[in-house]
Amino acid sequence: xxxxxxxxxxxxxxxxxxxxxxxxxxxxxxxxxxxxxxxxxxxxxxxxxxxxxxxxxxxxxxxxxxxxxxxxxxxxxxxxxxxxxxxxxxxxxxxxxxxxxxxxxxxxxxxxxxxxxxxxxxxxxxxxxxxxxxxxxxxxxxxxxxxxxxxxxxxxxxxxxxxxxxxxxxxxxxxxxxxxxxxxxxxxxxxxxxxxxxxxxxxxxxxxxxxxxxxxxxxxxxxxxxxxxxxxxxxxxxxxxxxxxxxxxxxxxxxxxxxxxxxxxxxxxxxxxxxxxxxx
DNA sequence: TCGCAGGTGGTCG
DNA sequence: CGACCACCTGCG
Numbered sequence: 001x002x003x004x005x006x007x008x009x010x011x012x013x014x015x016x017x018x019x020x021x022x023x024x025x026x027x028x029x030x031x032x033x034x035x036x037x038x039x040x041x042x043x044x045x046x047x048x049x050x051x052x053x054x055x056x057x058x059x060x061x062x063x064x065x066x067x068x069x070x071x072x073x074x075x076x077x078x079x080x081x082x083x084x085x086x087x088x089x090x091x092x093x094x095x096x097x098x099x100x101x102x103x104x105x106x107x108x109x110x111x112x113x114x115x116x117x118x119x120x121x122x123x124x125x126x127x128x129x130x131x132x133x134x135x136x137x138x139x140x141x142x143x144x145x146x147x148x149x150x151x152x153x154x155x156x157x158x159x160x161x162x163x164x165x166x167x168x169x170x171x172x173x174x175x176x177x178x179x180x181x182x183x184x185x186x187x188x189x190x191x192x193x194x195x196x197x198x199x200x201x202x203x204x205x206x207x208x209x210x211x212x213x214x215x216x217x218x219x220x221x222x223x224x225x226x227x228x229x230x231x232x233x234x235x236x237x238x239x240x241x242x243x244x245x246x247x248x249x250x251x252x253x254x255x256x257x258x259x260x261x262x263x264x265x266x267x268x269x270x271x272x273x274x275x276x277x278x279x280x
Numbered sequence: 281t282c283g284c285a286g287g288t289g290g291t292c293g
Numbered sequence: 294c295g296a297c298c299a300c301c302t303g304c305g
Contacts, residue, residue: 027286119286126285129303177301182288209288230286271286 010061011068017081019104020053026105026272027232028219030118030131041149043138045074045111048146048154062146076106084265091258094240095266098273105268108219112195115220117157120182120207122215136174141166160195163187182207199223210248218264227255227263236274 020040024032032042032051040051049062049071060071072078085103089096121133134157141162142155164187171180185206196202198221202213214228227233229252234245243251259266 120288123287124285124300125287126303130286133302175302178288178299179301207288211287215286228286232286 009064010059011063011065011071012057012059013068013072013077014056015053015058015072015075015077015106016056017085017104018053018056018058018075018106019102020051022102022104022272023106023108025275026102026268027230027275028108028268029110030122030127030134035149043145043148043154043156044108045070046143046145046156048148050149074109076109079106081106084262088259088262088266088269091266095259095269098266098269101276102269102272105272107224107264107268109222110219112216112220113160113190114157115216116186116190116196116202116205116208117163117183119212119215119219120186121176121179123179123207123209123212125179133174133176133179137171137176140171140174160187160190164191179207197221199226218267224264225256225261227252227259227267229255230271232271232274233267236270239274240270 020032021034024034024040024042029042029044031044032040035041035050040053042049042051045067047062049060051061052059058075063071085099089099117137118130118134121137122130125133138155138157141158144153144155146154148154163184166184168180168184171183174180176183186208189205190196193201196205196216199213199217202208202216202221203210208216211228211230214226217223218226218228229237229248234248234251237243237251237254238245241254243254255263255266
C-alpha cells in the first residue's frame with residue numbers, strides 16, 4: 001500500500017471546452033460524483049481526487065505535481081475538440097443540436113482494465129447499481145487509493161490476477177449476479193493471454209459482446225471511431241434519425257457512414273443529448 | 281406482481 | 294448465421 005500521507009497536493013491546467021457534469025454524466029465513467037458544494041470527486045488512475053473547474057481552469061487536488069502529464073492526458077488534453085465539433089456540426093442538424101447541449105463533453109482516457117470490468121458489469125444493468133457493484137468490488141478486493149471527502153478509504157478495482165484467483169461465491173457480497181462468473185472467467189483469460197489490444201481481442205473475452213466491446217474500445221483503447229449502440233442510442237437514432245430501434249447493424253452502418261472516424265465523439269454527444277431531453 | 285435496466289452466452293432451426 | 298431466451302439484482 002502506497003502512502004500518500006502528507007501529500008495533499010494540487011495542480012492546475014486549462015481545458016477548453018470542458019464541463020465536468022457533462023463529461024462525467026455522458027455514460028463513459030462510473031466513479032465520479034458531484035459533491036454538495038458543487039465540486040467533483042473521483043477515483044481514477046489509482047487516486048482519490050477532487051476537481052474544481054472555473055474559467056477554463058481545472059484544479060485537481062490529491063495528486064502530486066509530477067503526475068500532471070498523466071492527468072492532463074486522462075482528460076484528453078491533447079485532442080482538439082473545437083476542430084472535432086466543427087467537423088461534426090457540418091454533418092446534420094441533429095448532431096448540431098446535440099453538440100450545443102453537450103458543449104463541454106470530453107472523452108476521458110481511462111485505464112483499460114477498469115473499463116473492461118466496468119462495462120462487463122454494465123450489461124443488462126442500471127447506472128446506480130453499476131456504481132454500487134464497482135464500489136463493493138473495489139472495497140472488497142482492490143487496493144486502497146486514499147480517503148474521500150467523508151473520510152472513507154476508497155480503492156482501485158482489483159487487478160486481473162486477483163480476480164482470476166477467486167470463485168463466483170467469493171464475490172457474492174458484491175451482488176454482481178451472473179456477471180460475477182463472466183468477470184472471473186474474463187480475468188483468467190486476460191491473465192493467460194494478456195490485455196486485449198483490439199476490438200476482436202475484446203470480443204474473444206467472456207462477457208464481452210458487440211456493445212460492451214465498443215464501449216471498451218472507445219473508452220479504454222481510445223479508438224475514437226467506435227459507436228457503441230445501447231438502448232439510449234437506439235432510442236435517439238430512432239427518434240431523431242427515424243431508424244428502426246431493433247436494427248442495430250443498420251444503426252451501426254448509418255453511424256459509420258455519417259460520422260466516420262468521429263463516431264465515438266458523435267455517440268457521446270447523442271447519448272448525452274437524449275438523456276438530457278428524455279421525457280420521463 | 282412484473283417489467284425493465286447502458287447485453288451476452290447458449291441453444292436451435 | 295439469425296432468432297430466441299434465461300439470467301442476478303433492485304426499483305417503480
